Amino acid sequence: MNRRVGTPRGRLVAVLVVTMTVLVAEFVGALITGSLALLADAGHMLTDAAGVAIALTAASLALRPAAGRRTFGNHRFEVLAATTNAVLLFAVGGYVLVEAVRRFDDPPAVPSLALLLFGLAGLAGNLVSLRILYPVRQSGLNVRGAFLEVLGDALGSAAVVIAAVVIALTGWRYADIVASLAIASLILPRTWRLFRESVDVLLEAAPRDLDLAEVRRHVLGLTGVLGVHDVHAWLITSGMPAVSAHVVVEEVEGTSHGQLLDRLCDCLRVDFGIEHSTFQLEPASHRGHEHAAHD
Structure with a gap:
């Protein structure tokens, strides 16, 4: 990996490309299979892609020198980006919860083989993204947020794969709904942590690790x-x-x-x-x- 790609910015660009590729594949898969779990994972990846794009924009703005009334420069754009990303994730998690409850009355049939293939494709893409971000995962709120989101996506894709196997072996239609709820349970708690940390910065609270x-x-x-x-x-x-x-x-x-x-x-x-x-x-x-x- 060359020096430019090895920087946090270069790695975020690489992850954005991988995430967009997997996003398109999973969204198509959700349309084909009617899987809520796959749709939830695709929606989560959409917020991941938006979050990475916002992070890249924020990183570029932060490099501009301080001028005029912005005496600290544009560093707070990173925090605003992280807050926006958290709000988007809350929206996705809430939608999945509501749709899962609605489907409990009459769970639709989901083709297990197609669901398995799309789930494996998503899992492979997430593992590649995790490998890219791992060395720089602690370099900033947005990079750490992106790493946690991709980690959640990987677990979500694993849940999709498990649901596909369960449906193939038992025909239990609720497996897709259970997997979608599992993905939502991964999204919401870590989103709350990211949101809380971002708001702390905006409210100028003392750093948690400073006594x-x-x-x-x-x-x-x-x-x-x-x-x-x-x-x-x-x-x-x-x-x-x-x-x-x-x-x-x-x-x-x-x-x-x-x-x-x-x-x-x-x-x-x-x-x-x-x-x-x-x-x-x-x-x-x-x-x-x-x-x-x-x-």
């Missing part, structure tokens, strides 16, 4: 620091945390605070992996001027 009490303790342990308050932590986008804080410092005549500021930034960078930090250094006498909302 603010520990940050305070590290800052207070630095020589020359008397106190710290108004500490805020958020994610600009996945993998890009930021912290701001007011730091109360000793008032020593002739002392430069430049070195202390360097130590504060180094503390967050080395101990917590935070590259973007902003500190307001203030004397103890400034406390009376702080806004009442500050902690």
